[in-house]
Amino acid sequence: MQTHTFKPDLPPPALSVGVVGWLRANLFSSWFNSLLTLFAAYLVWLILPPLIQWAFINADWVGETRADCTSGGACWVFIQQRFGQFMYGFYPSELRWRVDLTLWLAIIGAAPLFIPQMVRKGLYGLAFLVVYPVVAYWLLHGGSFGLEVVPTSRWGGLMLTLVIAAVGIAGALPLGVLLALGRRSDMPAIRVICVTFIEFWRGVPLITVLFMSSVMLPLFLPEGMSFDKLMRALIGVILFQSAYIAEVVRGGLQAIPKGQYEAAAAMGLGYWRMMGLVILPQAMKLVIPGIVNTFISLFKDTSLVIIIGLFDLLNSIKQATTDPAWLGMATEGYVFAALVFWIFCFGMSRYSVHLERKLDTGHKR
Amino acid sequence: MKMVKSTLAILTTATVLGVSGFAQAGATLDAVQKKGFVQCGISDGLPGFSYADEKGNYMGLDVDVCRAVAAAVFGDATKVKYSPLTAKERFTALQSGEVDILSRNTTWTSSRDAALGLNFTGTNYYDGQGFLVNKKLGVSSAKELDGATVCIQAGTTTELNLSDYFRANGLKYTPITYDTSDESAKSVEAGRCDVLTSDQSQLYAQRIKLANPDDYVVLPEVISKEPLGPVVRQGDEEWFDIVRWTLFAMVNAEELGITSANVEEMAKSTKNPDIARLLGAEGEFGKDLKLPKDWAVHIVKQVGNYGESFDRNVGSGSELKIERGLNALWNKGGLQYAPPVR
Numbered sequence: 001m002q003t004h005t006f007k008p009d010l011p012p013p014a015l016s017v018g019v020v021g022w023l024r025a026n027l028f029s030s031w032f033n034s035l036l037t038l039f040a041a042y043l044v045w046l047i048l049p050p051l052i053q054w055a056f057i058n059a060d061w062v063g064e065t066r067a068d069c070t071s072g073g074a075c076w077v078f079i080q081q082r083f084g085q086f087m088y089g090f091y092p093s094e095l096r097w098r099v100d101l102t103l104w105l106a107i108i109g110a111a112p113l114f115i116p117q118m119v120r121k122g123l124y125g126l127a128f129l130v131v132y133p134v135v136a137y138w139l140l141h142g143g144s145f146g147l148e149v150v151p152t153s154r155w156g157g158l159m160l161t162l163v164i165a166a167v168g169i170a171g172a173l174p175l176g177v178l179l180a181l182g183r184r185s186d187m188p189a190i191r192v193i194c195v196t197f198i199e200f201w202r203g204v205p206l207i208t209v210l211f212m213s214s215v216m217l218p219l220f221l222p223e224g225m226s227f228d229k230l231m232r233a234l235i236g237v238i239l240f241q242s243a244y245i246a247e248v249v250r251g252g253l254q255a256i257p258k259g260q261y262e263a264a265a266a267m268g269l270g271y272w273r274m275m276g277l278v279i280l281p282q283a284m285k286l287v288i289p290g291i292v293n294t295f296i297s298l299f300k301d302t303s304l305v306i307i308i309g310l311f312d313l314l315n316s317i318k319q320a321t322t323d324p325a326w327l328g329m330a331t332e333g334y335v336f337a338a339l340v341f342w343i344f345c346f347g348m349s350r351y352s353v354h355l356e357r358k359l360d361t362g363h364k365r
Numbered sequence: 366m367k368m369v370k371s372t373l374a375i376l377t378t379a380t381v382l383g384v385s386g387f388a389q390a391g392a393t394l395d396a397v398q399k400k401g402f403v404q405c406g407i408s409d410g411l412p413g414f415s416y417a418d419e420k421g422n423y424m425g426l427d428v429d430v431c432r433a434v435a436a437a438v439f440g441d442a443t444k445v446k447y448s449p450l451t452a453k454e455r456f457t458a459l460q461s462g463e464v465d466i467l468s469r470n471t472t473w474t475s476s477r478d479a480a481l482g483l484n485f486t487g488t489n490y491y492d493g494q495g496f497l498v499n500k501k502l503g504v505s506s507a508k509e510l511d512g513a514t515v516c517i518q519a520g521t522t523t524e525l526n527l528s529d530y531f532r533a534n535g536l537k538y539t540p541i542t543y544d545t546s547d548e549s550a551k552s553v554e555a556g557r558c559d560v561l562t563s564d565q566s567q568l569y570a571q572r573i574k575l576a577n578p579d580d581y582v583v584l585p586e587v588i589s590k591e592p593l594g595p596v597v598r599q600g601d602e603e604w605f606d607i608v609r610w611t612l613f614a615m616v617n618a619e620e621l622g623i624t625s626a627n628v629e630e631m632a633k634s635t636k637n638p639d640i641a642r643l644l645g646a647e648g649e650f651g652k653d654l655k656l657p658k659d660w661a662v663h664i665v666k667q668v669g670n671y672g673e674s675f676d677r678n679v680g681s682g683s684e685l686k687i688e689r690g691l692n693a694l695w696n697k698g699g700l701q702y703a704p705p706v707r
Contacts, residue, residue: 081419082419084419085417085419085421089421090417090421092421093420093421151446153446153447153448154421211453214454214457215453215454215457216457218457218458218461218463219457219460219461221461306451307451307453308451308454309409309448309449309450309451309454311409311449315409318410319409319410319416319417319449320417321410321547322410322411322412322416322570323412323416323417323418324412324413324416324570324573324683324684324685325418325684327412327570327573327574327684328547328550328573328574328575330547330574331547
């Protein structure tokens with residue numbers, strides 16, 4: 001019996017596979033795209049070589065003073081010499097282990113929350129959220145159990161940036177969720193209070209809030225009663241960001257179909273259990289991108305504390321460039337600051353993508 | 366609404382009461398002695414005047430005032446806590462009692478002295494707006510700057526002074542304003558402007574930032590008066606006197622040839638009655654100020670006389686290399702003059 005043998009498939013046209021195919025599909029698919037590609041390539045060619053020349057080839061990496069920077073490119077010696085100050089601010093160098101320990105405790109303490117098999121995750125998470133801030137404050141500030149006090153005026157650098165961002169996020173998220181719920185509440189008094197609060201704080205720029213907290217507030221307080229500057233900034237940041245979070249969360253709440261509320265009510269759940277067990281888990285999942293967006297902008301906004309004389313990462317760098325021994329190192333400093341900020345913000349956005357994928361259960365397209 | 370209302374109420378009350386009402390004579394010294402340190406408001410970073418080194422120690426001409434006051438009060442120049450303040454915060458911080466002294470390159474003007482409830486105790490640096498030009502231009506006086514493009518480092522009065530000066534001399538110019546000193550330094554270097562104007566003390570710092578500092582020169586003309594000095598709250602004359610005489614002691618020490626190296630020996634063996642009175646070997650002049658007898662010895666020993674402090678922070682011993690100029694002693698052609706201790 002004669003069997004029919006198929007001819008082997010012809011290879012795809014050479015121009016649609018491999019590098020050439022990819023290029024044709026992605027970069028040169030039309031005359032307009034080709035033009036854009038060429039233009040972009042020209043820009044890269046214009047910018048990249050001098051940048052690499054400056055940042056790497058002509059750069060000085062080792063040394064102790066500005067006299068060691070002889071090559072004409074970037075003087076990374078400055079960053080290297082001041083690295084401790086950029087990370088810890090004026091935190092006494094012999095006590096910096098306390099900052100490191102605080103960070104390690106955060107990493108180790110939070111690690112179990114990322115293990116999928118972990119049991120009683122919620123309970124552990126709650127305990128961590130209650131215990132950790134107390135321990136962190138005790139470690140950073142000291143003052144009891146034999147730890148020397150390090151006043152917040154000596155905090156600075158990346159550490160201060162992280163403290164403001166972490167406290168801001170940890171404080172603003174719960175407050176924001178409560179405000180969002182309050183704004184959608186049936187009780188007029190609560191609704192009015194929440195709307196007023198949100199609209200007030202959304203209506204003023206953060207820079208104004210910080211400025212008021214540091215310039216106006218002390219005038220109203222009795223003499224001698226001085227409120228910690230960092231504390232004032234933290235409260236300002238929390239109140240400000242909670243208004244934004246509230247609006248993001250409210251968007252999520254509105255996206256949940258009414259049937260979900262009714263179903264939960266029909267099952268006999270009260271308000272808090274309905275919100276906690278049915279509505280919020282769905283709503284929060286929906287608004288992850290929005291919340292992370294707010295967090296990223298909060299993290300970057302921390303550098304605004306520069307106007308009230310707190311030494312966050314950016315201000316520490318700025319301050320170091322006023323040392324006569326390192327005058328004129330501003331470019332190196334700002335490039336370094338940009339790099340650090342980018343690493344953190346990129347990390348956050350990657351984590352949010354991961355979180356969205358993990359939690360994407362009901363809305364797969 | 367409620368919040369707005371109560372804020373308004375507080376604002377009104379604060380305005381009615383006035384913010385300067387609460388300083389009482391002697392209160393600051395007592396409070397300082399009780400807490401054991403001087404709280405000093407400084408700049409958040411100004412080359413030569415207040416800046417921090419690698420270890421986080423504050424240094425500079427303004428910082429030295431704080432240290433000298435601590436040395437006078439406690440005999441220990443390290444008993445200072447610093448509050449870095451931005452230009453906008455500085456007066457509030459002093460008025461509200463957050464700091465005891467404000468030593469933050471603050472220009473002494475009539476409105477600040479009279480209207481803010483503050484007192485300037487003296488001048489630790491006579492500054493003034495000046496010009497930095499490239500030597501290539503061949504200009505030796507600001508009067509030759511007709512038609513120049515001027516880079517301005519934005520300040521409170523920089524633009525005004527400049528336009529006044531050029532108008533008074535019938536010169537034309539094109540201004541370009543920058544917000545930060547780094548930007549303006551870069552644009553001078555790139556040749557976007559012929560001349561850079563700012564306070565002279567800052568021009569020297571700017572010059573270091575340039576690739577070839579030796580190609581640039583600061584012109585001799587000073588077009589504005591900017592006497593910078595420490596500030597205290599009005600109404601506490603005792604504390605005012607202490608800060609004022611701390612500065613005078615440093616200037617007097619320089620005039621009398623007392624340095625941190627020879628002060629102790631001088632205090633023991635001097636035959637000069639002026640020196641003996643200043644250093645407490647003769648008379649009880651410290652007691653009048655409610656200070657220890659050897660207050661001036663501690664100041665000079667730990668901080669140095671005015672000339673030493675100047676050289677170390679902004680003068681020949683520093684990177685800035687600012688000439689003494691107006692800040693030389695009165696008998697050497699400058700303006701630094703201190704009344705005698707007698």
